[in-house]
Amino acid sequence: xxxxxxxxxxxxxLKNPVLTASGTFGFGLEYARLVDLGAIGAVVLKSVTMRPxxxxxxxxxxxxxxxxxxxxxxxxPGVAAVxxxxxxxxxxxxxxxIASVAGETAEEYGEVARRFxxxxxxxIEVNLSCPNIxxxxxxxxxxxxxAAAVTAAVREAAGDLPVFVKLGVTGGNxxxxxxxxxxxxASGFSLINxxxxxxxxxxxxxxxxxxVTGGLSGPAIKPVALWAVWQVYKAFKLPVIGMGGIxxxxxxxxxxxxxxxxxxxxxxxxxxPCLTTEIIAGLGKALAAENISDIKELIGAAHNRA
Amino acid sequence: MIxxxxxxxxxxxxxxxxxxxxxxxxxxxxxxxxxxLMLKTSITLDPLLRRPFSISAVDxxxxxVKILYRVVGRGTALLAGRKLxxxxxxxGPLGRGFTVPPNGRFLxxxxxxxxxxLYFLVQRLKALGNEVVVFYGAxxxxxxxxxxxLAAMRVELFTATDNGSSGxxxxxxxxxxxxxxPPADLIYAAGPPSMLKALAALLQEAEVPRAEFxxxxxxxxxxxxxxxxxxxxxxxEGPVYKRVCADGPVFLAGEVVxx
Numbered sequence: 001x002x003x004x005x006x007x008x009x010x011x012x013x014l015k016n017p018v019l020t021a022s023g024t025f026g027f028g029l030e031y032a033r034l035v036d037l038g039a040i041g042a043v044v045l046k047s048v049t050m051r052p053x054x055x056x057x058x059x060x061x062x063x064x065x066x067x068x069x070x071x072x073x074x075x076x077p078g079v080a081a082v083x084x085x086x087x088x089x090x091x092x093x094x095x096x097x098i099a100s101v102a103g104e105t106a107e108e109y110g111e112v113a114r115r116f117x118x119x120x121x122x123x124i125e126v127n128l129s130c131p132n133i134x135x136x137x138x139x140x141x142x143x144x145x146x147a148a149a150v151t152a153a154v155r156e157a158a159g160d161l162p163v164f165v166k167l168g169v170t171g172g173n174x175x176x177x178x179x180x181x182x183x184x185x186a187s188g189f190s191l192i193n194x195x196x197x198x199x200x201x202x203x204x205x206x207x208x209x210x211x212v213t214g215g216l217s218g219p220a221i222k223p224v225a226l227w228a229v230w231q232v233y234k235a236f237k238l239p240v241i242g243m244g245g246i247x248x249x250x251x252x253x254x255x256x257x258x259x260x261x262x263x264x265x266x267x268x269x270x271x272x273p274c275l276t277t278e279i280i281a282g283l284g285k286a287l288a289a290e291n292i293s294d295i296k297e298l299i300g301a302a303h304n305r306a
Numbered sequence: 307m308i309x310x311x312x313x314x315x316x317x318x319x320x321x322x323x324x325x326x327x328x329x330x331x332x333x334x335x336x337x338x339x340x341x342x343l344m345l346k347t348s349i350t351l352d353p354l355l356r357r358p359f360s361i362s363a364v365d366x367x368x369x370x371v372k373i374l375y376r377v378v379g380r381g382t383a384l385l386a387g388r389k390l391x392x393x394x395x396x397x398g399p400l401g402r403g404f405t406v407p408p409n410g411r412f413l414x415x416x417x418x419x420x421x422x423x424l425y426f427l428v429q430r431l432k433a434l435g436n437e438v439v440v441f442y443g444a445x446x447x448x449x450x451x452x453x454x455x456l457a458a459m460r461v462e463l464f465t466a467t468d469n470g471s472s473g474x475x476x477x478x479x480x481x482x483x484x485x486x487x488p489p490a491d492l493i494y495a496a497g498p499p500s501m502l503k504a505l506a507a508l509l510q511e512a513e514v515p516r517a518e519f520x521x522x523x524x525x526x527x528x529x530x531x532x533x534x535x536x537x538x539x540x541x542x543e544g545p546v547y548k549r550v551c552a553d554g555p556v557f558l559a560g561e562v563v564x565x
Contacts, residue, residue, distance in 0.1 A: 023532070024531070024532065025531055026527075026530060026531030026532070026533075027379065028550070029533040030530045032527055032533060033307070033308060033528070034308070034529075046531075046533075054534060054546065054547055055536060055547055056536075057536075057538075058523060058524075058535070058536045058537065058547075059523070059524050060524075060533070060534045060535070060536055061524050061525070061526045061532065061534035061535070062524055063353060063354060063355050065352055066351045066354055067354060068354065068355060068526060069524070070532070070534060072532070072533045072534065075533045075536070075547060106397040120353060139315075164404075170565075210405065218351075218354050219351045219352075233310075248350060267354070267526075269354060269527070269531070270355055270356070270526045270527040270528075270531075270532060271307065271309075271356060273397070273529070274308065
């Protein structure tokens with residue numbers, strides 16, 4: 001029998017629990033010639049702000065041990081352009097769409113969410129953890145008050161749509177921030193964003209990245225991400241989308257066992273653009289091999305053996 | 307677009323420089339001069355990301371694709387250690403390459419390993435029966451690669467080396483300044499950023515209307531999604547960042563903001 005991969009993420013029904021992590025899959029269309037976007041659980045868009053943003057000066061990426069640093073700086077064409085050109089095309093291709101919203105103020109987050117909700121996206125993700133911008137992102141996500149204010153603004157703007165708040169693990173106490181965000185009306189969490197990091201060119205005596213600091217992603221951060229999913233799953237009843245260094249089916253399984261209801265593939269997309277669909281197939285096989293009929297049986301299962 | 311291919315030959319062509327030939331018939335058919343491949347240099351998670359390499363030549367009949375590279379870090383060191391017959395995971399051809407007009411007279415300016423994408427271009431231009439002049443600079447004569455192959459294609463070749471061991475002593479841009487820019491319908495260039503910047507300035511002085519430069523930048527995805535490989539370009543709406551991988555790697559010399 002084919003194992004059941006369908007999950008319900010705070011009312012958002014997904015035919016399988018494998019998503020793309022915001023910022024690592026562009027607006028989905030960049031990968032449409034390689035990946036059947038309708039076959040992925042949902043496409044999570046690159047974070048979008050009210051107005052277009054140019055992003056940070058290059059170099060913007062550099063490789064680090066088993067990972068990479070990026071400092072893109074939320075480059076995006078602004079919500080009006082994305083709503084007009086990207087969302088309808090993704091819908092036409094049969095994709096479920098989760099829009100990632102960002103901004104410098106709670107009001108901006110709310111307004112971007114309102115535009116996406118009106119455009120018919122399936123859910124909103126709130127990027128409260130981008131480490132690469134001077135105002136907004138992690139600077140709002142690092143205190144309970146500001147994180148709650150942004151969440152409340154998006155909650156109010158998003159209508160019936162589920163709202164997932166994406167947190168990092170630096171800047172504030174994870175569980176305290178998560179608690180404030182839950183109180184403010186979050187439907188669930190996305191864990192985790194990149195970790196702050198820095199690379200230095202010892203020959204030229206200077207930082208590698210144009211923006212000096214960046215966000216660390218890739219397999220190097222997987223243990224940190226599993227820890228965050230574990231903690232938040234244990235403390236709250238809300239669903240968690242787990243991400244951070246997933247490059248294989250077994251990585252994905254580890255996140256489910258720690259408490260994720262869905263997982264997102266991030267940096268792994270850059271190495272293997274077809275990784276999402278390969279993991280979807282891999283999960284089916286892995287469950288069948290263990291006689292598990294439903295992926296939901298695995299969610300948080302490792303907590304029973306801790 | 308993603309293939310597991312076999313390494314057919316791999317040969318050291320200068321200190322730290324290698325020429326790798328792979329059997330990739332689909333890529334050989336599809337590739338245009340100026341396009342690149344993203345290669346996995348390891349099957350483990352470290353190094354993690356693919357590395358971009360310009361396609362330096364194709365042999366459509368035999369299904370071969372060649373790259374030319376220098377060992378600059380762990381990824382390229384691992385690639386240089388790959389044995390013949392081993393599999394290689396490639397993604398490509400990627401990017402927007404050079405314009406290849408059906409006829410005309412063309413000038414190609416190469417610095418160092420910039421010869422890689424330009425060699426493929428020269429191959430294509432010569433196959434169309436065009437007249438091609440090549441200005442080629444490198445540190446020393448041992449680092450001037452593919453000279454015999456260029457000679458076999460009967461291009462008009464001028465060389466420059468930093469130490470004067472071949473051709474003009476100085477940079478290839480100095481040489482071009484000394485000799486004068488030969489008349490050409492289109493100028494192409496690839497090489498280190500300092501060379502491209504100097505060449506862009508020279509072409510601007512000379513009021514050359516159109517030159518196509520192939521740029522390099524650190525890349526993660528290679529396909530336009532991550533916005534990692536940004537280059538500042540002048541547009542009608544002012545300067546904007548474009549993606550070297552998907553909007554380029556070939557840009558007009560006049561549109562790039564040289565920083």
